[in-house]
Amino acid sequence: MHDLEKILRPKSIILIGVSRKEGSLGKKFLDALLRMNFNGEIFIINPKANEINGIPCYPSLSELEQKPDLAVILLPHQYVLDSLKELGEAGIKNVVVISSGFKEIGGEGIEREKQLIKIANQYQMTLIGPNCMGIFNTDPKIRLNGTFSPILPKAGHVAYISQSGALAVAILELTAQTDLGFSVFVSTGNKALVGEPEVLEFLKEDVNTNVVTLYLESIDQPQSFMKACSSLVIKKPILAVKAGRTDSGQKAATSHTGALANPEHIVDGFLKQSGVIRCETVEEMFDLARALSVQHLPKGKHVAIVTNAGGPAILASDALEAAGLELAQFEKATIEKLKSILPEEAAVNNPVDMIASANHDTYHDVLELVLEDHNVDSVILIIVKPPVDTTPKIIAGHLEPVISNCAKTIIPVLMAQHDDTAGLEVFSRLHLPVFSYPETAVKILGKMWAYHQLQQRFFKAKATTRAATLKVEPLSGQSGQQVPIQTLFELLKDYKIPVIDSRLTSSWDKLSEFFYRYDSSFVLKIANERIIHKTEQGLVRLNLNSIAELKTAYQEMLARAKEILPENEEPLFLIQRQINQGLELVLGGKRDPLFGPVLMVGLGGIFVEVLQDVTFRMAPVNAYEAEEMLTELRGQKLLNGFRNIPALDRFKFGKLIQYFSHLLAEHPEIAEMDLNPLIWAPELEFPVVVDVRATFT
Numbered sequence: 001m002h003d004l005e006k007i008l009r010p011k012s013i014i015l016i017g018v019s020r021k022e023g024s025l026g027k028k029f030l031d032a033l034l035r036m037n038f039n040g041e042i043f044i045i046n047p048k049a050n051e052i053n054g055i056p057c058y059p060s061l062s063e064l065e066q067k068p069d070l071a072v073i074l075l076p077h078q079y080v081l082d083s084l085k086e087l088g089e090a091g092i093k094n095v096v097v098i099s100s101g102f103k104e105i106g107g108e109g110i111e112r113e114k115q116l117i118k119i120a121n122q123y124q125m126t127l128i129g130p131n132c133m134g135i136f137n138t139d140p141k142i143r144l145n146g147t148f149s150p151i152l153p154k155a156g157h158v159a160y161i162s163q164s165g166a167l168a169v170a171i172l173e174l175t176a177q178t179d180l181g182f183s184v185f186v187s188t189g190n191k192a193l194v195g196e197p198e199v200l201e202f203l204k205e206d207v208n209t210n211v212v213t214l215y216l217e218s219i220d221q222p223q224s225f226m227k228a229c230s231s232l233v234i235k236k237p238i239l240a241v242k243a244g245r246t247d248s249g250q251k252a253a254t255s256h257t258g259a260l261a262n263p264e265h266i267v268d269g270f271l272k273q274s275g276v277i278r279c280e281t282v283e284e285m286f287d288l289a290r291a292l293s294v295q296h297l298p299k300g301k302h303v304a305i306v307t308n309a310g311g312p313a314i315l316a317s318d319a320l321e322a323a324g325l326e327l328a329q330f331e332k333a334t335i336e337k338l339k340s341i342l343p344e345e346a347a348v349n350n351p352v353d354m355i356a357s358a359n360h361d362t363y364h365d366v367l368e369l370v371l372e373d374h375n376v377d378s379v380i381l382i383i384v385k386p387p388v389d390t391t392p393k394i395i396a397g398h399l400e401p402v403i404s405n406c407a408k409t410i411i412p413v414l415m416a417q418h419d420d421t422a423g424l425e426v427f428s429r430l431h432l433p434v435f436s437y438p439e440t441a442v443k444i445l446g447k448m449w450a451y452h453q454l455q456q457r458f459f460k461a462k463a464t465t466r467a468a469t470l471k472v473e474p475l476s477g478q479s480g481q482q483v484p485i486q487t488l489f490e491l492l493k494d495y496k497i498p499v500i501d502s503r504l505t506s507s508w509d510k511l512s513e514f515f516y517r518y519d520s521s522f523v524l525k526i527a528n529e530r531i532i533h534k535t536e537q538g539l540v541r542l543n544l545n546s547i548a549e550l551k552t553a554y555q556e557m558l559a560r561a562k563e564i565l566p567e568n569e570e571p572l573f574l575i576q577r578q579i580n581q582g583l584e585l586v587l588g589g590k591r592d593p594l595f596g597p598v599l600m601v602g603l604g605g606i607f608v609e610v611l612q613d614v615t616f617r618m619a620p621v622n623a624y625e626a627e628e629m630l631t632e633l634r635g636q637k638l639l640n641g642f643r644n645i646p647a648l649d650r651f652k653f654g655k656l657i658q659y660f661s662h663l664l665a666e667h668p669e670i671a672e673m674d675l676n677p678l679i680w681a682p683e684l685e686f687p688v689v690v691d692v693r694a695t696f697t
Contacts, residue, residue, distance in 0.1 A: 585604045
């Protein structure tokens with residue numbers, strides 16, 4: 001049995017902190033529980049009352065003859081710890097703490113929450129909260145409304161996990177008049193013991209949940225969160241709004257729930273890697289949830305647009321590309337059949353503009369033909385209130401025979417008042433999510449297609465093998481110090497990451513010997529790890545084409561290095577073949593205190609500092625994740641080949657990303673590491689590392 005089974009599917013519940021005072025938190029909670037017609041037994045602990053709302057009250061836990069599945073604490077914070085201890089001694093293992101006054105207020109609240117966690121662990125409790133709104137489960141077998149919301153949740157198939165209780169109350173009110181229905185709700189509050197990972201694990205097997213939505217202010221258990229999402233997303237989409245994108249937002253989140261601020265660029269990569277579809281707004285998240293909970297996923301990106309007005313169809317067409325979709329090319333037979341049933345003025349090439357004279361029969365006939373076309377994966381169906389003798393409600397009623405056995409995605413756009421003639425209840429009965437604007441509908445359809453692709457990636461992606469068969473030995477060095485360049489070269493070699501032809505030496509003879517081995521230009525650098533900003537100090541020289549130029553550079557750099565280095569440290573030189581043309585890339589990694597090893601991939605050289613064209617994941621990554629990172633970079637034209645720079649072999653570079661990610665994951669003694677640039681020249685089979693540096697933790 002899952003740890004949350006008796007919390008979200010209880011057969012009996014005990015309320016601690018309920019009074020008869022109208023308007024009090026406890027009274028509101030009881031009223032909400034009764035309005036939902038909870039299927040189980042209800043008990044109340046109140047030594048000052050015999051009954052409340054017809055429910056018998058008990059003076060203490062010891063008076064109860066049975067042990068309820070779930071306890072809910074609604075007391076002021078100063079009484080919560082004693083109450084929790086009493087529950088533990090009574091053997092009650094499942095608790096929701098609604099009360100506030102804990103970590104979110106700082107100071108003594110932080111210490112109070114530590115004591116709460118200690119008591120819960122002592123009695124092996126499963127605890128949701130504190131500082132939360134509660135829970136509900138609309139399953140007809142349960143009918144549990146364990147919240148203080150005045151709005152009863154509408155039953156449906158969307159689960160909602162929220163770190164903000166007040167926002168959840170608002171969402172229930174805002175969605176009450178829509179076709180959005182909920183299955184399970186959990187307000188995690190301060191997440192003292194139970195957070196998103198535990199709830200996600202429960203929802204994986206919840207038959208009433210088709211879609212999971214999240215409102216996040218912090219990510220506290222990244223490894224557990226990713227594991228839970230990765231197993232769930234194959235079966236059910238996970239949508240999230242992550243608040244605190246900006247400095248101001250992060251400060252507000254901290255004051256709200258005591259959340260730790262997570263760096264935005266890391267969070268974004270983390271959610272993608274976990275399989276979470278990130279939404280910009282709460283409205284977008286629930287719009288997408290409405291569609292995903294009732295409609296088939298698109299099997300491809302080719303969209304047909306059917307409309308009775310040209311303007312909205314143009315807007316929908318414009319929005320397709322940004323959503324990752326395309327207009328479908330109709331088969332010739334489809335076009336001929338459309339010509340036979342539509343007026344001469346109508347447009348029969350996609351988009352299909354049936355013009356204003358289209359009635360319910362026209363919508364039926366055209367939609368039927370378009371859905372039969374093998375080139376069409378989904379349909380945006382636009383209805384501007386017709387001037388002819390029909391209504392959207394009549395149109396929806398006539399569509400039932402067409403869509404009843406249809407496995408393609410249909411997203412209606414109703415650009416008309418949502419009055420009695422709109423037929424919203426008919427659209428809802430037909431499992432058609434209605435939107436008011438064509439751009440919104442296209443954006444939602446695009447995210448549905450993105451989920452289908454994401455789902456396929458998680459089906460295909462398997463755990464990756466190590467980059468090389470070797471025993472991983474930790475590097476030795478002092479915290480904050482640079483890792484010696486020779487050590488880094490050996491490490492890269494172990495992980496099959498190519499390095500430019502070079503020689504590391506303090507000898508002039510060996511430098512000159514290397515020079516005569518190649519017909520090339522050369523680069524000379526000081527390689528002592530003590531010297532970090534080499535270029536700024538004149539300790540990197542480019543375009544050395546003759547032995548005389550090399551000798552001059554060597555002598556000048558030797559003299560400069562001796563001024564900087566301690567007397568007992570000999571200058572170390574690195575000579576490399578110079579690559580004058582090629583695509584510059586960067587691989588980097590940094591150990592984050594919460595997320596662990598964070599991998600960065602991007603365009604290198606000036607593109608890193610000027611354009612910041614980079615993307616992030618948690619290390620290690622598999623081959624699919626590595627190649628997906630490349631698709632997120634803005635410089636796709638460079639990656640696809642530009643002028644004399646060949647197209648990047650994404651598979652080969654993906655393997656290098658994968659190898660480097662293993663290096664980061666398997667060497668926790670490395671705090672930070674950068675390969676910048678890696679250069680992929682036309683004559684090279686792989687990109688080669690030109691410069692590398694790393695520091696110890």
